[in-house]
Amino acid sequence: MLNWSWVERGIGSFVMVAAGGSSNGRWRPFVTLAVTALAGLALAVALVVSSRSGCLTLPWCREKRRHPLTRKEWNNFFSRDGKLRGGGIKFLAKVRSGGVDPSVRAEVWPFLLGVYVQITAYDHLTVWCSYDMNSSRAERDAIREQRRKAYEKLRRQCHQSADGDDKRSSTDETESSDSQSSTGEPTMANPAAVDLATWQRIIRLDAIRADAEWIPYSPPQAAVREAEALRLASAVGFTDYGDMEPCRVYHAARLVAVLEAYALHDPEIGYCQGMSDLLSPILAVMEEDDEAFWCFVGFMKRARHNFRHDQAGIQRQLQVVSKLIKLHDADLYQHLEKLQAEDCAFAFRMVLVALRRELTFGQTLCLWEVMWADQAAVRAGYRGRRTRSAPPTDDLLLYVIAACVLQRRKAIMERFNSVAEIQKEFNNIAGQLDIWKLLDDAQGMVAALHDKIE
Amino acid sequence: MASRRRMLLKVIILGDSGVGKTSLMNQYVNKKFSNQYKATIGADFLTKEVQIDDRLFTLQIWDTAGQERFQSLGVAFYRGADCCVLVYDVNVMKSFDNLNNWREEFLLQASPSDPENFPFIVLGNKIDIDGGNSRVVSEKKAKAWCASKGNIPYFETSAKEGLNVEAAFQCIAMNALKNEPEEDIYLPDTIDVAGGGRQLQRSSGCEC
Ligand SMILES: Nc1nc2c(ncn2[C@@H]2O[C@H](COP(=O)(O)OP(=O)(O)O)[C@@H](O)[C@H]2O)c(=O)[nH]1
Ligand SMILES: [Mg+2]
Numbered sequence: 203m204l205n206w207s208w209v210e211r212g213i214g215s216f217v218m219v220a221a222g223g224s225s226n227g228r229w230r231p232f233v234t235l236a237v238t239a240l241a242g243l244a245l246a247v248a249l250v251v252s253s254r255s256g257c258l259t260l261p262w263c264r265e266k267r268r269h270p271l272t273r274k275e276w277n278n279f280f281s282r283d284g285k286l287r288g289g290g291i292k293f294l295a296k297v298r299s300g301g302v303d304p305s306v307r308a309e310v311w312p313f314l315l316g317v318y319v320q321i322t323a324y325d326h327l328t329v330w331c332s333y334d335m336n337s338s339r340a341e342r343d344a345i346r347e348q349r350r351k352a353y354e355k356l357r358r359q360c361h362q363s364a365d366g367d368d369k370r371s372s373t374d375e376t377e378s379s380d381s382q383s384s385t386g387e388p389t390m391a392n393p394a395a396v397d398l399a400t401w402q403r404i405i406r407l408d409a410i411r412a413d414a415e416w417i418p419y420s421p422p423q424a425a426v427r428e429a430e431a432l433r434l435a436s437a438v439g440f441t442d443y444g445d446m447e448p449c450r451v452y453h454a455a456r457l458v459a460v461l462e463a464y465a466l467h468d469p470e471i472g473y474c475q476g477m478s479d480l481l482s483p484i485l486a487v488m489e490e491d492d493e494a495f496w497c498f499v500g501f502m503k504r505a506r507h508n509f510r511h512d513q514a515g516i517q518r519q520l521q522v523v524s525k526l527i528k529l530h531d532a533d534l535y536q537h538l539e540k541l542q543a544e545d546c547a548f549a550f551r552m553v554l555v556a557l558r559r560e561l562t563f564g565q566t567l568c569l570w571e572v573m574w575a576d577q578a579a580v581r582a583g584y585r586g587r588r589t590r591s592a593p594p595t596d597d598l599l600l601y602v603i604a605a606c607v608l609q610r611r612k613a614i615m616e617r618f619n620s621v622a623e624i625q626k627e628f629n630n631i632a633g634q635l636d637i638w639k640l641l642d643d644a645q646g647m648v649a650a651l652h653d654k655i656e
Numbered sequence: 657m658a659s660r661r662r663m664l665l666k667v668i669i670l671g672d673s674g675v676g677k678t679s680l681m682n683q684y685v686n687k688k689f690s691n692q693y694k695a696t697i698g699a700d701f702l703t704k705e706v707q708i709d710d711r712l713f714t715l716q717i718w719d720t721a722g723q724e725r726f727q728s729l730g731v732a733f734y735r736g737a738d739c740c741v742l743v744y745d746v747n748v749m750k751s752f753d754n755l756n757n758w759r760e761e762f763l764l765q766a767s768p769s770d771p772e773n774f775p776f777i778v779l780g781n782k783i784d785i786d787g788g789n790s791r792v793v794s795e796k797k798a799k800a801w802c803a804s805k806g807n808i809p810y811f812e813t814s815a816k817e818g819l820n821v822e823a824a825f826q827c828i829a830m831n832a833l834k835n836e837p838e839e840d841i842y843l844p845d846t847i848d849v850a851g852g853g854r855q856l857q858r859s860s861g862c863e864c
Contacts, residue, residue, distance in 0.1 A: 400750065403674070403748075404673050404674060404723070407673065407674040407695070408695045410691065411691070411692070411693060411694050411695050412694075413692075413694060444691070474723055474725060475673055475695045475696075475697065475721055475722070475723045475726075476695075476697050476721075478695070479694075479695075479697070509725070510725070511725045513725065513726075542732075542735075545732060547698075547732040547733075550697070550698035550699070551697040551698035554697055554698065555697055559694070559697065621732065622701065622716065625699065625700070625701070626701070629698075629700050
């Protein structure tokens with residue numbers, strides 16, 4: 203797999219040249235005949251380049267890209283009492299390979315994000331869970347109802363805090379932050395002293411600055427009536443919307459509502475910039491605030507470490523990216539060292555907001571659901587059956603990011619002479635990525651390197 | 657002369673989230689304001705050619721995320737900085753109170769060779785809001801703080817209206833140049849111009 207992706211890349215660039223060097227990666231569909239030498243053999247290779255994803259399909263060596271999980275398939279995964287058959291293993295495998303059709307996302311995402319994991323008991327060391335993939339419809343309905351109430355309670359607390367009553371508490375019904383220790387920052391104020399008021403101010407600033415890329419993906423919310431948007435905005439105390447369109451006011455107000463609730467739910471993290479980037483796609487898919495909130499909590503369960511005050515989470519992840527590059531491509535790593543870029547700080551944004559800024563909105567949804575399916579598969583104890591396939595990993599994102607850096611290897615090695623140039627390249631990479639190709643490369647790396655990383 | 661390599665001046669912009677760092681940088685470099693800039697994540701930079709006296713420089717302006725917990729990331733970006741711009745919002749007291757933290761954090765992480773004399777500039781931004789009626793930090797108070805930290809030059813700006821932005825960055829460029837140690841100035845053909853240029857800029861200075 204790994205080898206093939208490299209060969210593909212070589213052929214890919216060859217075809218690019220043959221096609222007249224389209225630079226932005228949006229290739230028109232065409233069929234071309236390329237001749238390449240491989241292991242001393244001359245091969246005539248017919249390549250079909252699909253315009254949508256810009257990815258190559260090599261008909262003789264790879265499975266055709268599987269299709270996303272459809273409504274019909276999704277319905278068929280359930281038994282009569284609404285349990286996922288076979289503990290959801292097939293369901294997760296399907297999502298891992300092709301993502302989810304937009305029409306079923308709102309139903310599928312809560313499963314991927316562990317919304318139906320019910321904590322049955324916990325102490326300071328262990329958490330005992332039940333349900334999740336094995337839940338019945340009735341059990342899920344009960345959990346949803348319980349969580350809706352918990353969310354509403356959080357929202358009430360937000361209002362109380364806004365009214366001057368600065369009482370803060372975390373909801374005990376769910377797992378709260380796994381570590382209460384806050385390794386303090388040397389010079390800035392103690393995080394515990396940071397006001398909810400500060401978070402509320404930054405949340406509003408970021409809500410105004412949120413992008414509008416979600417609009418085509420959520421027609422009902424795009425068509426929200428102005429009165430409804432303004433009602434919600436005033437209900438959450440969001441007033442600075444100026445002359446924003448109603449649907450954007452609505453989206454911004456939902457960001458405010460859910461992010462504030464999250465800050466109360468997880469006061470160790472509170473609010474940190476970047477979190478609105480992670481929430482916006484979830485809001486676009488999940489139309490109810492409470493459901494969006496619990497999906498977000500599920501997402502944040504891993505992502506929250508990126509936002510810790512001591513930065514331990516993000517540093518560890520950058521180290522993993524660095525190590526993957528080192529293991530996979532020693533020459534590139536050496537070059538990065540020479541430029542003092544081997545810490546991969548240039549990948550900070552990619553890690554922090556899970557490639558949200560680098561991918562289009564649609565690509566983001568796909569990549570995230572594949573990534574969540576991997577994490578759900580880990581949670582479900584699924585280890586992969588076929589010997590040569592990539593086992594699921596909690597760190598798929600990091601492999602994808604390493605693959606993304608490796609895809610830029612030539613430019614980094616030949617053109618860049620400073621960290622700044624590398625940073626610029628990755629800051630301006632938006633719209634140039636092909637997630638399926640990245641995922642192929644990443645999964646190849648998982649198969650080859652996962653035991654050296656974990 | 658035409659083949660002479662342009663000297664790079666590295667500037668770091670710091671300050672609380674939302675004070676207008678990204679907007680100021682874009683107003684200066686691209687001459688436009690938009691309230692659609694996304695919140696900065698990590699770091700990004702823009703470059704601009706500037707002329708000081710008769711010499712051209714490349715100003716590399718680094719914009720960073722403003723939330724305090726991102727500071728430990730700084731080291732990589734602060735490395736080799738020639739000037740540090742501290743921004744606050746004249747309408748938000750906390751952003752002013754935090755200037756000291758930003759300054760200390762920068763000195764700690766960048767560890768410049770001569771911290772006492774490292775050039776900082778302070779910008780009080782968003783003076784346009786509400787015609788100045790909502791401001792909570794007075795010019796006097798800001799200037800007093802700047803004076804107490806070794807006479808840091810101070811400007812009041814509006815990234816939105818483009819007020820004072822050009823002047824502020826002019827001063828920033830000059831101070832960055834002042835910080836460049838002589839040996840870093842790389843002029844293959846005309847070494848003497850380097851000394852001359854620096855003298856000129858010292859004597860012309862900026863009003864600050
Ligand atoms: N009225 C006004 N708004 C500004 C000004 N500068 C920035 N803003 C707004 O303040 C918010 C934060 O600006 P931004 O440049 O992203 O701040 P940063 O987080 O410090 O980079 C945005 O909504 C900007 O449109 C200014 O001079 N006047
Ligand atoms: Mg910014």
